[in-house]
Amino acid sequence: MNESHSLARVDLNLFRIFVTVAQRGSTGAAAEELHLTQSAVSHALGRLRQQLGEPVLVRQGRHLVLTPHGRAILPKVQQALTQLQGCMGQGEGFDPRHSDLTFRLGFRDILEAMVLPRWMQELEQMGSPLSFTSSRVRGNQMAQRLLAGELDVAVDLERPVAAGIESCHLRDEPLVLLLGPKHPAFGQESFSQADYQASHHVLVTLQAEERAFVDQRMTGLQGERRVRLHCETYFAAAQVVAHTQLLLTMPATYGTHLASLLGLEVRPLPFDCSPLPIGLYWRRSSSEQAGLVWLRERLQQALAN
Numbered sequence: 001m002n003e004s005h006s007l008a009r010v011d012l013n014l015f016r017i018f019v020t021v022a023q024r025g026s027t028g029a030a031a032e033e034l035h036l037t038q039s040a041v042s043h044a045l046g047r048l049r050q051q052l053g054e055p056v057l058v059r060q061g062r063h064l065v066l067t068p069h070g071r072a073i074l075p076k077v078q079q080a081l082t083q084l085q086g087c088m089g090q091g092e093g094f095d096p097r098h099s100d101l102t103f104r105l106g107f108r109d110i111l112e113a114m115v116l117p118r119w120m121q122e123l124e125q126m127g128s129p130l131s132f133t134s135s136r137v138r139g140n141q142m143a144q145r146l147l148a149g150e151l152d153v154a155v156d157l158e159r160p161v162a163a164g165i166e167s168c169h170l171r172d173e174p175l176v177l178l179l180g181p182k183h184p185a186f187g188q189e190s191f192s193q194a195d196y197q198a199s200h201h202v203l204v205t206l207q208a209e210e211r212a213f214v215d216q217r218m219t220g221l222q223g224e225r226r227v228r229l230h231c232e233t234y235f236a237a238a239q240v241v242a243h244t245q246l247l248l249t250m251p252a253t254y255g256t257h258l259a260s261l262l263g264l265e266v267r268p269l270p271f272d273c274s275p276l277p278i279g280l281y282w283r284r285s286s287s288e289q290a291g292l293v294w295l296r297e298r299l300q301q302a303l304a305n
Contacts, residue, residue: 014048015077017041018056022074023150025063033102078149082285094290100129101291106137106145106154106281109233110254115302139210146283152292153299157213158279166284168296170303172275175217176255177267178248180241186265193221193270200228202237202246220271225249238262251276278303 021030027041034041049055056070066074107115112134123130137145137154143162145151161167177191183199185191203225231237234250238258241248248255249269259266280299286292 014044017044018048019078079285094294096128096130097126102131103295104152105134106151107134108136111155154281158277164284165281167279167281170278170280173251173278174275175249175273176252177269178241178255178264180264183245191267191270196270199247201225202229202240202248203227204234204237205230217274
């Protein structure tokens with residue numbers, strides 16, 4: 001009887017605030033994301049502490065960290081909130097014109113350039129209040145960040161999925177070669193594998209296992225590329241190519257876009273190379289949420305085109 005009365009008085013918003021603070025590490029960052037004042041977030045944590053009978057977060061330096069009790073209940077709270085959100089979305093569909101959700105995307109610079117400009121233009125035209133947060137995610141951190149609720153979806157090379165993660169194939173992306181006007185082969189019809197291997201290259205830095213995954217698909221390449229420069233993003237690498245004799249090997253769709261912007265040539269690779277399989281990943285517990293169903297379908301449409 002007392003337990004039922006206690007549960008009836010629980011404010012679910014307190015748990016939502018708890019999860020956000022746990023993810024962001026401070027009441028200030030959580031307040032900004034939730035569109036609340038910092039004092040309101042602090043007050044909510046105090047009320048949650050009173051209702052639970054012990055703290056879930058404690059201050060450590062400039063950050064708030066989970067207590068043992070907080071670590072124990074966080075996954076259960078996240079799962080419960082996800083299930084409740086899914087129930088609310090059932091049968092109602094999702095209308096981006098009337099939703100103020102914020103979607104968290106695990107994108108690399110390629111997808112940010114290919115997808116976000118068109119999405120934001122379309123949403124602005126329809127008067128949608130939707131917002132997005134895009135961040136670069138490394139493959140070995142993807143499952144952890146999805147399961148923790150830090151990301152709603154992620155797009156990456158296809159890889160085995162962890163428990164609790166769903167995935168689907170998005171597309172096969174071929175690799176192409178970009179060269180600039182200072183390269184001796186610019187404007188020339190022929191470009192051989194010998195030319196490729198004699199040239200110097202700019203390489204976009206990947207994790208070791210990703211680099212191996214890409215290199216393994218270059219079945220026709222004999223020997224290694226002569227890499228002069230490592231970059232973090234393809235846009236920076238393409239700008240280097242525009243002003244030097246260096247070559248850049250990169251995914252075709254974004255490569256074609258950058259070539260049109262920077263006056264570069266796009267060439268097929270002068271050897272056999274299998275395309276890169278690209279996958280979409282999300283939490284299994286969010287599979288039926290109407291907003292995230294819309295988001296996944298929208299991503300599939302964007303990349304299919």
